[in-house]
Amino acid sequence: xxxxxxxxxxxxxxxxxxxxxxxxxxxxxxxxxxxxxxxxxxxxxxxxxxxxxxxxxxxxxxxxxxxxxxxxxxxxxxxxxxxxxxxxxxxxxxxxxxxxxxxxxxxxxxxxxxxxxxxxxxxxxxxxxxxxxxxxxxxxx
Numbered sequence: 001x002x003x004x005x006x007x008x009x010x011x012x013x014x015x016x017x018x019x020x021x022x023x024x025x026x027x028x029x030x031x032x033x034x035x036x037x038x039x040x041x042x043x044x045x046x047x048x049x050x051x052x053x054x055x056x057x058x059x060x061x062x063x064x065x066x067x068x069x070x071x072x073x074x075x076x077x078x079x080x081x082x083x084x085x086x087x088x089x090x091x092x093x094x095x096x097x098x099x100x101x102x103x104x105x106x107x108x109x110x111x112x113x114x115x116x117x118x119x120x121x122x123x124x125x126x127x128x129x130x131x132x133x134x135x136x137x138x139x140x141x
Contacts, residue, residue: 003044003045003048003049003140004041004042004043004044004045004049004052004106004111004138004140005041005043006039006040006041006042006138007039007040007041007110009040010038010039013037015035015037015117016035017032017035017083017117017118017119017130018035020032022125022126022127025080025081025119025120025121025125026121026124027121027123027124028080028121028122028123029120029121030120030121030125031084031118031119031120031121032118032119032120033118034116034117034118035116035117035118036114036115036116037114037115037116037117038112038113038114038115039054039112039113039136039138040110040111040112040113041106041110041111041112041113041138042110043109043110044106044107044108044109044110044111045108046106046107046108048140049106049141050105050106050141051103051104051140051141052104052106052111052113052139052140052141053100053101053102053103053104053138053139053141054087054100054101054113054115054136054137054138054139055093055096055098055099055100055101055136055137055139056085056095056097056134056135056136057095057096057097057134057137058095058132058133058134058135059132059133060082060095060096061082061122064082064122065094065095065096066084066092066093066094067082067083067095067122068082068083068084068085068095068132068133069082069132070082070083070130070131070132071131071132071133076128076129077128077129077130078125078126078128078130079125079126079128080121080122080123080124080126081119081120081121081122081125081130082119082120082122082132083117083118083119083120083130083132084117084118084119085115085116085117085134086115086117086118087101087102087115088101088102088104088113088114088115089102090116095134097135097137100139101113101115103141113138
C-alpha cells in the first residue's frame, strides 16, 4: 500500500470565504470568521506512516510570511486585506512551503486533514474582490 494519495477533490479546490463587511476589517489585525476546508488522503497504510502534516506555499504579504497576498487584478480588488490559513489546532501557518502544520494521526484507509482560512486586515480595508492562491504538500511521518 502507498503512503496515501491526495484525493482529486482536494487538489485545485476553491475555498469560498464569502462576503465580509469592510467595517469588520476596519483596522490592522481585524479578522473575519474562519471557513473550514479539508485535505483528504486515500489509501493510507499506518504500517508505512502513522502521521501526516501539510505545508502551504503562496505569495505572501511583504514581511508577513503567514498572510497570503491578494491577487492584483484590475480595478475592483480589495485593499489592505490578506488571507491566513490555520491548522487543526488553530495555529496560523507560515506559508513558506517548508513549515508544516501540526501532525495528524492517520488511520488505515481514508483520512481527512482539517484546515481553516480567514481574512485579516492589514489596515483600513477597502471592499472588493479578494482572491489568493496557495499550493500544498503532504509530509508523511
